[in-house]
Amino acid sequence: MTQGSWTGIEISEGLIFILRHLEEPHWPRTVSTKAQENAQTKVDTIEEALARYKSANFLDCKINAYPFREDWAYDLLGQAPYFIFIDLDLEHFPSMLALNRALNRTLKNIKAAFKDDKLEPTVLWSGNGYHIYLPIQAIVLETESVFADLVKGSQCSRMFLQFAEQFLSDKKADQCHTKGLSFKNCMIRIPGTINSKNNETVRIVQEWNGVRPAINWILRDFRRYLIQQKISMVADERRRDRYSDATDAPTKRQWIETLLNIPIPDYRKNALRLIVAPYLINIKKLSYAHAFNIAKKWLDLCSEKRPLDFNLDAKIKESLKAAARVGYFPIALGNLEEENPELYNLVYLYH
Numbered sequence: 001m002t003q004g005s006w007t008g009i010e011i012s013e014g015l016i017f018i019l020r021h022l023e024e025p026h027w028p029r030t031v032s033t034k035a036q037e038n039a040q041t042k043v044d045t046i047e048e049a050l051a052r053y054k055s056a057n058f059l060d061c062k063i064n065a066y067p068f069r070e071d072w073a074y075d076l077l078g079q080a081p082y083f084i085f086i087d088l089d090l091e092h093f094p095s096m097l098a099l100n101r102a103l104n105r106t107l108k109n110i111k112a113a114f115k116d117d118k119l120e121p122t123v124l125w126s127g128n129g130y131h132i133y134l135p136i137q138a139i140v141l142e143t144e145s146v147f148a149d150l151v152k153g154s155q156c157s158r159m160f161l162q163f164a165e166q167f168l169s170d171k172k173a174d175q176c177h178t179k180g181l182s183f184k185n186c187m188i189r190i191p192g193t194i195n196s197k198n199n200e201t202v203r204i205v206q207e208w209n210g211v212r213p214a215i216n217w218i219l220r221d222f223r224r225y226l227i228q229q230k231i232s233m234v235a236d237e238r239r240r241d242r243y244s245d246a247t248d249a250p251t252k253r254q255w256i257e258t259l260l261n262i263p264i265p266d267y268r269k270n271a272l273r274l275i276v277a278p279y280l281i282n283i284k285k286l287s288y289a290h291a292f293n294i295a296k297k298w299l300d301l302c303s304e305k306r307p308l309d310f311n312l313d314a315k316i317k318e319s320l321k322a323a324a325r326v327g328y329f330p331i332a333l334g335n336l337e338e339e340n341p342e343l344y345n346l347v348y349l350y351h
Contacts, residue, residue, distance in 0.1 A: 011058055012050055014191035014202075018063060019046075021122065021135045021208060023082055028068040032187055034059035034196045040187070042068050053193065061193035065133075066183040071269065078140035079183050081160045081215070084121075086132035089174045102172040103130050109168045110134060113221075114213035122208040126189055127200030129174075133188060133208065138215040147219075150226040155339055158182050163225050164218065180341045253283065255333060259347060260298050265306040267343040268299060269315060274340070277319035279330040291320055 019026050030040035031049050033056030043049045053061040065083040086106060093099040103123065110132075111119050121134035141147045141156040148156055161181050165173045189195070189202045256279045264271065272295060280291035295316045299308065337344040 062187040080138040084134040089129040120209040123206040127195035263305040277323040
């Protein structure tokens with residue numbers, strides 16, 4: 001493969017090179033480009049992906065390392081974290097020499113962690129730093145009680161992605177990138193395309209040698225990480241309880257009132273189910289009709305930011321009835337940051 005060029009045929013070779021890292025079926029999957037302002041678009045074939053890249057003049061062309069699925073499918077079926085993505089960004093290092101040292105150290109850590117001196121992941125130069133791509137043999141961690149018992153909901157496998165990036169890089173990887181990393185936004189660059197930030201061509205520094213190490217080698221370290229996270233969470237909750245006054249309880253949810261007056265462009269279904277519906281029904285104790293009207297007004301506002309991709313009335317009815325039937329409270333802001341960092345970031349971004 002010719003590195004450092006960006007003619008159409010070489011872009012196709014770059015995409016095929018990346019697809020070799022990913023589990024089949026390869027489609028459908030989402031792609032993004034500079035022309036799309038990095039928004040993700042579902043494509044069903046390699047030809048569709050290449051057409052998107054070409055129409056964007058090959059600027060900021062990416063593909064999701066994980067297959068396209070609806071939210072319910074991720075919750076129901078789970079997703080094995082079979083692709084580890086490590087981002088070493090030059091802006092977080094004092095010099096190019098320091099960045100190269102971090103890369104070499106990370107590659108050594110990978111070999112040591114997976115007990116394989118010959119293991120070679122792919123390394124790309126993005127123009128701003130190094131991207132390390134490591135396919136592994138993985139399982140859906142939520143199906144294993146030793147992990148699922150430590151994490152609420154279907155978040156265990158997603159947390160593994162975040163853990164692995166920091167663990168293998170000695171916490172040198174981009175912290176901002178790691179905090180929000182998930183299966184739905186694990187977007188990876190295509191060799192031969194252009195990074196619009198500096199007009200540099202994305203090139204291959206090292207090619208993956210085809211070895212997929214087993215996830216088991218680092219699961220013990222991951223479990224220790226989860227235990228420490230749980231200990232820290234319990235300590236934080238106790239600290240908050242110790243210093244909080246019960247009379248301040250209503251003000252703790254003022255952020256939800258703020259949210260109801262501000263549109264968000266994504267994760268509207270999750271926000272409705274986790275926050276809005278239980279707040280209106282179980283905290284404010286509103287009638288069904290009143291709660292429905294408030295939720296509808298908010299979603300109408302959100303649709304002005306970006307059109308909704310679901311039946312508004314049906315989804316509101318479903319969420320309100322579930323909140324009334326089960327009686328659950330809206331998710332706490334601290335827990336939202338842990339369980340759905342994308343939605344948490346949106347809440348703060350648009351506030």
